[in-house]
Amino acid sequence: MERGLFSFATVLFRRQTAPVSFQQINKFLPAIQRIHLIDKGTDVLPDARTSNTVVIMSYDQMVIKKKELEAACYYVIIFDESHLLKDGKAKRTQAALLLSRKASRVILLSGTPALSRPAELFSQIRLVNERLFPNFHQFAIRYCDGKQGRFCFEAKGCTNSEELTAILSKRVMIRRLKSQVLTDLPDKRREVVYLSGDKIDARMSSLQKAKKAYETTKQQNSDAKGSHECLLEYFSLTGIVKAAAVCSHILDNYFYPDAPKRKVLIFAHHQIVLDTVQVEVQKRNLKSIRIDGQTSSKDRGNFCQAFQDDPEVEVAILSMTAAGVGITLTAASVVVFAELHWNPGTLLQAEDRAHRVGQKDSVFVQYLIARNTADDIIWPLVQRKLDVLGQVSFW
Numbered sequence: 001m002e003r004g005l006f007s008f009a010t011v012l013f014r015r016q017t018a019p020v021s022f023q024q025i026n027k028f029l030p031a032i033q034r035i036h037l038i039d040k041g042t043d044v045l046p047d048a049r050t051s052n053t054v055v056i057m058s059y060d061q062m063v064i065k066k067k068e069l070e071a072a073c074y075y076v077i078i079f080d081e082s083h084l085l086k087d088g089k090a091k092r093t094q095a096a097l098l099l100s101r102k103a104s105r106v107i108l109l110s111g112t113p114a115l116s117r118p119a120e121l122f123s124q125i126r127l128v129n130e131r132l133f134p135n136f137h138q139f140a141i142r143y144c145d146g147k148q149g150r151f152c153f154e155a156k157g158c159t160n161s162e163e164l165t166a167i168l169s170k171r172v173m174i175r176r177l178k179s180q181v182l183t184d185l186p187d188k189r190r191e192v193v194y195l196s197g198d199k200i201d202a203r204m205s206s207l208q209k210a211k212k213a214y215e216t217t218k219q220q221n222s223d224a225k226g227s228h229e230c231l232l233e234y235f236s237l238t239g240i241v242k243a244a245a246v247c248s249h250i251l252d253n254y255f256y257p258d259a260p261k262r263k264v265l266i267f268a269h270h271q272i273v274l275d276t277v278q279v280e281v282q283k284r285n286l287k288s289i290r291i292d293g294q295t296s297s298k299d300r301g302n303f304c305q306a307f308q309d310d311p312e313v314e315v316a317i318l319s320m321t322a323a324g325v326g327i328t329l330t331a332a333s334v335v336v337f338a339e340l341h342w343n344p345g346t347l348l349q350a351e352d353r354a355h356r357v358g359q360k361d362s363v364f365v366q367y368l369i370a371r372n373t374a375d376d377i378i379w380p381l382v383q384r385k386l387d388v389l390g391q392v393s394f395w
């Protein structure tokens with residue numbers, strides 16, 4: 001390690017993953033003698049400006065302690081999961097920009113720097129090199145098919161992708177693929193399963209009103225907000241309609257009598273779907289863990305450890321937004337998505353809770369989809385976003 005690289009550094013993480021990061025720095029950088037974890041508002045920043053001092057905190061704490069951090073003038077700032085800074089108007093992004101201007105070195109880390117479209121890169125690029133693209137409007141017109149929409153300026157596409165890739169690679173980005181750095185990592189296979197049967201059909205009638213409301217707003221070319229709200233309602237009801245069929249599929253295919261022992265990750269988005277899965281898993285007397293937005297950082301670590309080490313814990317029931325990053329669950333070789341998500345990056349990150357360092361088996365990923373539901377809209381949308389991001393060589 002270069003002497004002085006971490007002479008006085010701060011490392012920013014998601015709230016849930018900061019304690020894990022503390023452990024990893026201790027493990028892989030033992031030369032760092034003073035590591036301070038700022039976990040709550042009453043925690044005090046270290047006074048000493050000595051070498052080998054690292055401060056770890058969440059993005060929420062960064063916003064709270066913005067003035068103190070700005071005054072401290074950290075030599076190095078590392079932003080982990082930097083795609084969380086994609087919104088230039090967000091308080092966390094504005095605070096990050098102020099701090100990055102004071103630092104001598106700024107490092108952004110992300111496996112998915114853009115979750116949906118190249119426009120999400122602009123704010124992150126500014127943290128590293130503010131002069132490279134000084135104006136979002138010009139950046140969007142050049143690289144994001146930017147144009148004036150009916151209600152606002154839109155930057156949802158991708159143009160001049162080869163040029164953007166070349167500039168990023170030359171000026172600000174170092175890209176490392178798993179295939180390059182983890183040559184021994186087993187394969188990951190994906191399968192789309194279309195659910196059918198009585199458990200889906202019996203609940204379809206409850207979807208019709210939501211589906212009709214969404215289609216009506218689209219046909220009438222109503223305001224984008226109203227259309228989006230109708231789609232969210234349609235999406236929520238789709239999860240409820242699918243839940244019973246999802247549980248049957250998982251239990252019948254992976255936990256039938258005399259089934260080989262295996263561990264399974266089940267990802268969903270809505271609490272009611274997570275609740276349904278948990279109830280059905282408990283009915284089968286399967287030992288499980290659950291991590292969602294209500295799970296404390298301490299419990300997250302304990303649950304993950306139990307899943308990894310206890311052979312009796314066979315199922316992890318996970319919120320894809322709360323448990324999709326920052327944890328390792330390589331004891332599982334099967335990943336099942338009970339619901340979809342708008343952002344392909346969110347799905348890919350969730351897959352990689354199992355497909356990462358320490359995985360010894362091939363990972364099998366299943367996406368469970370129901371026809372004539374909101375999945376008919378969301379799944380093609382995810383595919384289109386992947387195509388757009390692929391043009392900038394992110395997937």
